[in-house]
Amino acid sequence: MSRVLGVILAGGRATRMGGGDKGMLPLGGQRIIDHVVDRLGPQVGGMALNANGDPARFAGLGLPVLADSLPDWPGPLAGVLAGMDWAAAKGADAVVSAAADTPFLPRDLVAGLQAAAGPSGLALAASRDAEGKLWRHPTFGLWPVALRDDLRAALEGGLRKVVIWTDTHGAGTAEFGAEGFDPFFNVNTPEDLEAAEALAVRA
Numbered sequence: 001m002s003r004v005l006g007v008i009l010a011g012g013r014a015t016r017m018g019g020g021d022k023g024m025l026p027l028g029g030q031r032i033i034d035h036v037v038d039r040l041g042p043q044v045g046g047m048a049l050n051a052n053g054d055p056a057r058f059a060g061l062g063l064p065v066l067a068d069s070l071p072d073w074p075g076p077l078a079g080v081l082a083g084m085d086w087a088a089a090k091g092a093d094a095v096v097s098a099a100a101d102t103p104f105l106p107r108d109l110v111a112g113l114q115a116a117a118g119p120s121g122l123a124l125a126a127s128r129d130a131e132g133k134l135w136r137h138p139t140f141g142l143w144p145v146a147l148r149d150d151l152r153a154a155l156e157g158g159l160r161k162v163v164i165w166t167d168t169h170g171a172g173t174a175e176f177g178a179e180g181f182d183p184f185f186n187v188n189t190p191e192d193l194e195a196a197e198a199l200a201v202r203a
């Protein structure tokens with residue numbers, strides 16, 4: 001049976017929130033990242049956090065903190081790569097990524113991604129907007145560790161856009177969410193945080 005670990009992506013700059021760590025903001029009596037840990041944790045065989053800067057600020061979470069190995073804020077794929085390298089060192093087959101600013105992620109994320117995986121073992125999550133259009137969520141994926149050197153080479157070559165790389169490798173798409181509730185609602189701005197408080201009652 002394949003062994004899957006989880007990486008929570010918190011390596012961004014949160015410019016729309018005015019800086020800091022979005023995941024550490026309070027939501028529904030916890031922090032945003034506590035919701036992420038509660039939902040992802042039971043689905044994987046262990047978790048790490050991808051974050052840049054001083055890891056001491058996350059000490060209370062009890063998770064290993066993985067910094068980007070590439071300079072200049074290369075985007076979420078750098079965090080995915082850090083997670084793949086960590087999972088490979090742990091002897092796992094794949095890592096599932098989840099963004100630290102997305103408190104209502106699906107409780108069946110890993111099973112859904114595994115069921116949708118393409119021939120290379122890659123899959124991205126997706127959900128529909130109010131008009132029924134399907135949107136892929138590049139920070140929620142299943143990433144086989146066997147592809148990590150390919151991803152590293154692509155990033156070192158300047159690739160930044162997730163779906164360009166995943167399309168090249170025939171990633172599957174796993175659809176989540178129903179009845180108008182988007183489990184991938186993420187907190188980018190102070191207004192989003194207010195909206196998330198209202199959603200926390202339903203989620």
Ligand SMILES: Nc1nc2c(ncn2[C@@H]2O[C@H](COP(=O)(O)OP(=O)(O)OP(=O)(O)O)[C@@H](O)[C@H]2O)c(=O)[nH]1
Binds near residue numbers: 010050072078098139
């Ligand atoms: N490791 C890593 N993760 C990143 C980087 N940029 C964004 N992310 C992560 O990718 C996810 C989506 O990020 P965005 O919301 O687009 O970017 P952000 O930096 O969090 O916020 P903005 O600066 O307001 O766009 C979040 O989980 C971020 O932590 C990066 O350069 N490195």
